Amino acid sequence: MAATAHPLMVGHALHSPSTRYTILEFIGEGTFGKVAKCRAHNSSKLVAVKILKSQYFQNVEDELSVLKTISSLNADHFNLVTFYEQFEYLGYKCLVFELLDVDLLNLVRSLNINSIRPIAKQLMVALQGLKAVKIIHNDIKPDNIMMVNIDDSSFSVKLIDFGVASPISEAMTGTIIQAIGFRAPEICLGLPYSGAIDMWGVGCTLAFLFLNGSLFPVECEYLMV
Structure with a gap:
C-alpha cells in the first residue's frame, strides 16, 4: 500500500536515489497531480517533475512502460521529451523530464x-x-x-x-x-x-x-x- 502523501509546497525538496529536486514553482496541474519546475542539486539543471497522486499509481506504471519503450529512441532526433528517472517520495510517484518552455x-x-x-x-x-x-x-x-x-x-x-x-x-x-x-x-x-x-x-x-x-x-x- 502506498504511503500517505504529504502536501508539497514551493521550497520543498523531492529526494530520489540519485539526487534531490527543489521545487521552484508549480507549472501545471491536472486530475493526475501536478507538474513542478525543480532544480536538480547534483547538476543545478532545471527539470520538470510530474508528481502523481496515489490513486493514479497504476497509470504511472503504464506510462513508465511506454517511456522505457521509447527510451531506445534518440529523444532529440525524434522530437520527444527526454525522460530522466522515476522515484517515489512521501507517498508520491515522481517522473523527471527535461524542462521545456x-x-x-x-x-x-x-x-x-x-x-x-x-x-x-x-x-x-x-x-x-x-x-x-x-x-x-x-x-x-x-x-x-x-x-x-x-x-x-x-x-x-x-x-x-x-x-x-x-x-x-x-x-x-x-x-x-x-x-x-x-x-x-x-x-x-x-x-x-x-x-x-x-x-x-x-x-x-x-x-x-x-x-x-x-x-x-x-x-x-x-x-x-
Whole structure:
C-alpha cells in the first residue's frame, strides 16, 4: 500500500536515489497531480517533475512502460521529451523530464505557413519514431506539444505526456481516447484503430496553429461528427 502523501509546497525538496529536486514553482496541474519546475542539486539543471497522486499509481506504471519503450529512441532526433528517472517520495510517484518552455495551446497566436511547416516536419519525425517502436500516443493536441525555447526562431518542438500512450498491439476497439476536437473518426464511431489516429491529431493541431482556434467543436463529440 502506498504511503500517505504529504502536501508539497514551493521550497520543498523531492529526494530520489540519485539526487534531490527543489521545487521552484508549480507549472501545471491536472486530475493526475501536478507538474513542478525543480532544480536538480547534483547538476543545478532545471527539470520538470510530474508528481502523481496515489490513486493514479497504476497509470504511472503504464506510462513508465511506454517511456522505457521509447527510451531506445534518440529523444532529440525524434522530437520527444527526454525522460530522466522515476522515484517515489512521501507517498508520491515522481517522473523527471527535461524542462521545456510553453505548449502550443498557450502560444496564444496564430502562425503563418512558414512557421507551421517546421513544426509539422518535426511532428512527422516524432510519429515516425513512435511507429518504429510500435507505440500510439493517443492524445496529440496543442497542450501536449511544447516549444523547446519560445525565443528560438527555429520553432523547435517536442511531443510530451505519454500518460495514455499504449503499444499498438493493445489498441482495443471501442476505447474512448483523444480529446474532443482532436478525436479521429474511427474513435468517434467505435471502429478498429491504429497509429493513424496520431496523424489525425497532428493534422488538427496544425489547423489549430493556423486558425488560432480548433478546426472542430471541442465541447461535444456529436457536433464534431
